[in-house]
Amino acid sequence: MSGIIGKKIGMTSIYDAAGKNIPVTVIEAGPCVVTQIRTKEVDGYEAVQLAFDEKKEKHTTKALKGHFDKAGTTPKKIMAEFTRFDADHNKSYGDLVSVDVFTEGEFIDVVGTTKGKGFQGVVKRHGFAGVGEATHGQHNRLRAPGSVGASSYPSRVFKGIRMAGRMGGVRRKVINLQIIRLIAEKNLILVKGAVPGANGSYLILERWS
């Protein structure tokens, strides 16, 4: 899995050569720094750790500062590990990874944290249809969850019954998004369609093939 860390800028649309309107998400990705190499002998698995986005030194703990010093780089805001980043093991501490890890037209997966929706009912959260009708004397059951189980047996509600609660703000992966355009001089990646999260949130872009 090779990849890069990015930041969601926002959505817009561009036109292809045939005049077709393509909705795209603009992602500012990299350049990322290799801050650690995980090896089989030391860590038990192989991976490459990348770091992205400048952070002020006064906001960095001394422990993290040492970690970044080892790679010879300034403190960064976010780090992520990529297993099997390159088969040839030719990455070393402090190497830069930029958008050219991908090529235009290929399909990648994007991981992000979805927008938090707060405490939501079952209609929005789980797609329930509500109970009964809106008219014919019905009242205040329109968005209710309905029955949550039987009565004296089992005399309890089973675990895992879908109910109202906190929605959103969880890690989600969207697979097979096509890269429409790579703009190397501005470190931009344009992928087709939407990605999880608010504008300005961090994303992990990965390719598994």
Added chain:
Amino acid sequence: MSKHPLLQYVDGFTEIQKLPNFKAGDTITVHYKIKEGEKERIQQYQGIVLQRSGAGKVETFTVRKMSGNVGVERIFPVASPNIDKIDVNKRGVVRRARIFYLRKLTGKKARIKEKVY
């Protein structure tokens, strides 16, 4: 909130051709390029503008026409390279920017007063 500079940079790839000014209530003819296999021809679509929606390079407009008894609405992106040209046939007098009430009206009621200069 203003648009992120990088988003403006990406928007810069799209070019909007010069179109005449029109707004909701106007009757316009959109000359639209259609590709059929290798050949390209131009189709005309005449109707009343219901709304202009969005801003900048992602702005669209909706044109409604009656095709026989059936209402047809088409949404065109303003930046679409497939728009050959737009003719403004009539300037209508309407009081709002989005005239969805027109959908419910038929016959004599569905007329829009023309603007006289």
